[in-house]
Amino acid sequence: MPKSKRRIGCVGYGHLGQYLIKRVLEHPDLELAFVWNRTSEGLHANVAPELILKDLHKFPEMKADLIVEVAHPCITQQFGSVFLQHADYMIGSPTALSDQQLEDTLRKTAVQHGLYVPSGAFWGGEDICKMAHRGTLKGLKVTMTKHPSCFKLQGNLRDLNTSIKEKTVLYNGPVRGLCPLAPNNVNTMAAAALAAPNLGFDGVQGVLVSDPSLTNWHLVEIEVTGLTNVETGCTFTVHTMRRNPADVGAVTGSATYASFFSSLLVACGKGPGLHLC
Numbered sequence: 001m002p003k004s005k006r007r008i009g010c011v012g013y014g015h016l017g018q019y020l021i022k023r024v025l026e027h028p029d030l031e032l033a034f035v036w037n038r039t040s041e042g043l044h045a046n047v048a049p050e051l052i053l054k055d056l057h058k059f060p061e062m063k064a065d066l067i068v069e070v071a072h073p074c075i076t077q078q079f080g081s082v083f084l085q086h087a088d089y090m091i092g093s094p095t096a097l098s099d100q101q102l103e104d105t106l107r108k109t110a111v112q113h114g115l116y117v118p119s120g121a122f123w124g125g126e127d128i129c130k131m132a133h134r135g136t137l138k139g140l141k142v143t144m145t146k147h148p149s150c151f152k153l154q155g156n157l158r159d160l161n162t163s164i165k166e167k168t169v170l171y172n173g174p175v176r177g178l179c180p181l182a183p184n185n186v187n188t189m190a191a192a193a194l195a196a197p198n199l200g201f202d203g204v205q206g207v208l209v210s211d212p213s214l215t216n217w218h219l220v221e222i223e224v225t226g227l228t229n230v231e232t233g234c235t236f237t238v239h240t241m242r243r244n245p246a247d248v249g250a251v252t253g254s255a256t257y258a259s260f261f262s263s264l265l266v267a268c269g270k271g272p273g274l275h276l277c
Contacts, residue, residue, distance in 0.1 A: 005031035006268060009064030009087070011056065011079075012071030013037035013047075016092070019257045020068065020264065021047070027265075033064035038071070060086050066116075066267055069093060070260075073183045077102060084109045090116040090267045090277070092260070094190035098179035098201050107274055115274045118263035121220045121256050122191040123240050125276050128224060132196040136236075139225030140196050142175070142189045145209040146218050149249040152184040157208070167211040176201035178208060184251055188220055195276050218244040218253040 008024050010017055013035060024030045034053040037043055043052050053062060056079060066088045069075045073096035080096070083089040084106065094117050097103040106115055119125045122142075131137035148161050157170050171178050175189045179201070186206060193201040219241065226236030244253030263277045270277075 003029070005029055007031050007033035007063060007065045008264070009033040009053075009059060009062055009067040010035045011037075011067060011069045011075055012092070013043060014070065016252055016257060016260060017070045018046070020070065020261060023261045024264075034059065034062040059083070066090060066264070068264060068267075076106070080106050080115075081109045084113050084115060086113075088113045088116060088267060090118060090264060092118060092187070093183065094187050094194060095179035095183045097190060097194065098176045100201075110274060111272050114267070114270050114272060116263070116267040116270075116277045117191055117194050117274065118260050118267075118277055119191055119195075120259055120263075121188040121218070121242060121244060121253065122195065123220070123222055123242050124224070124238065125191060125195045127238075128192070129195045129276055131224070131226060132198045135198065136226050137196055137198060137224070138227065139205075139223075140192055140199055140203075141205040141207065141223040142192050143207040143209060143221040143223075144186065144188060144219070145211050145214060145221075146185070146246070147214050147248050148210045148212055150185070150218065150246065150251055151182065151208075151210060152251060154181045154183070157181045161210050164210055164212065167209065167213065169207060170210050171206065171208040173206065174202050175204045175206040178206045182208060191276065192222070194274065215248050216245060218246040218250075220244065 024032050035047050036053040036056045064087050067083045068090045070092040073093040076091050076096040153161055175193045189206040193204045222240045224238040228235040244255045246253035267277045
């Protein structure tokens, strides 16, 4: 008996959404269940009419096995709990979970299906998660540096970013405080906070840097601090730098697209609860 294909529902049709839909349609073990977007512009030229979902409230009718959000944190705020009642859910904008009440609600709802958080540009997430659960993770700092045009910011950060002439630190502090100000740009930091539950959104340090000279790259620097040897005074540390090719104005670097699809492929079979993928 042939293996049934895993049905994928895609919420969002921006650059990442279009990439994922193309890859899903090409994959022999996947099937597109539906596509929803805030506006229908561009959908009809590239998506079969029967797969276009006009009213997101009607998503249960499309019988998706996995729903993938690549739109905006507000989707999780409005639909996250109800998605999880019908399917596994992969949240592409985990900055939404900086709202502690929302995170708690989704964790409680994920009792029949899994809540998946893609690692995206977050390098070494599984090892960091293991350290957190062992109690050996003592510090985690994520620094993201991009060209000013690559940021979609809110409030005072937006005003600061529009006026800079040289490399400038826009924010340095707990990730929880940054997520509402840069909901589209710091999903990597949100993934870090979820991978390190002993530190969480309040304990993981986020640094956001705007650099007008950085025209070809997104930089993600991760600094991990572990236990200190009481006899030698030496502390376990890991320091990684991810250089992701990216055009000026691009919110998402090119390598993150492939990483996201890889996460989609493994976002299954882990059961209830929250999982990094």
